[in-house]
């Protein structure tokens with residue numbers, strides 16, 4: 001089936017034969033058959049309903065900053081949210097913001113700073129979109145984006161509209177009960193605070209991040225922290241910093257980050273993840289769980 005025959009995409013911006021390195025921050029190589037970018041929520045809903053009617057599988061991708069493709073040829077459709085879903089709007093309550101899921105988290109932080117709204121200064125340096133950050137409850141030790149979310153809009157995968165309030169939402173360590181939804185809008189409850197105080201807390205958070213690799217092809221932390229411990233500390237203690245499998249390497253800066261030295265294949269990355277897990281399990285008895293999403297879009301959509 002060529003992209004031309006994929007249901008619902010004919011009048012939407014889409015690209016065929018897309019270079020996979022452009023879709024995730026880990027930049028694994030390969031090709032996606034088709035990536036479609038519905039410009040707004042209405043177009044997205046229509047697309048989802050067309051795909052559901054035709055039983056056509058798809059994978060939703062944000063900025064790909066916490067995702068690693070585990071295959072090089074992706075046949076199923078990839079959906080990314082378009083520019084109409086990148087917005088920050090005031091609400092009737094001055095400390096609440098309505099934010100489109102495709103908005104970069106960094107833009108929301110800057111907007112909050114300008115409007116003297118506080119609450120997630122700790123998130124400075126977290127890449128990706130607010131939608132991805134909320135769905136995966138991105139955060140630092142003990143804190144997550146979910147703490148701020150009071151309402152959320154989106155669609156089921158079949159294209160039915162969904163509106164959820166705080167009581168419907170569950171967030172836990174790097175996880176939520178809305179992963180199965182296509183989230184379009186989140187409403188954040190922030191706290192009024194002076195700009196200089198916010199800026200100060202942002203600087204502190206930025207300083208904490210200095211030890212993390214910058215500018216490398218990476219997906220942030222690979223493993224969840226085991227209860228009461230740090231995956232980075234454990235991996236470092238095993239002497240695994242700088243260990244490489246093919247073109248995938250344990251970052252010399254922070255041991256819970258893997259970096260792509262150039263052309264790391266999914267096999268290189270999975271091989272390195274496996275090596276780390278085995279070494280840590282053999283020597284400490286701790287079974288590390290991945291935090292990053294290892295994504296095989298074709299298998300995922302088939303299930």
Ligand code: EPU
Nearest residue numbers: 139140141220221223224225230232233236253254255256
């Ligand atoms: N440590 C080492 N060696 C290393 C890395 C860390 O000894 O190579 C030690 C540190 O010295 C420190 C402890 O481990 O005593 C914890 O390290 P760090 O403060 O860097 O925090 P982390 O637990 O490794 C968590 C999040 C990060 C987040 C930081 C911000 C997880 C898995 N990781 O890291 O999130 O940026 O806190 O403080 O929850 C991510 O989710 O992608 C991510 C990077």
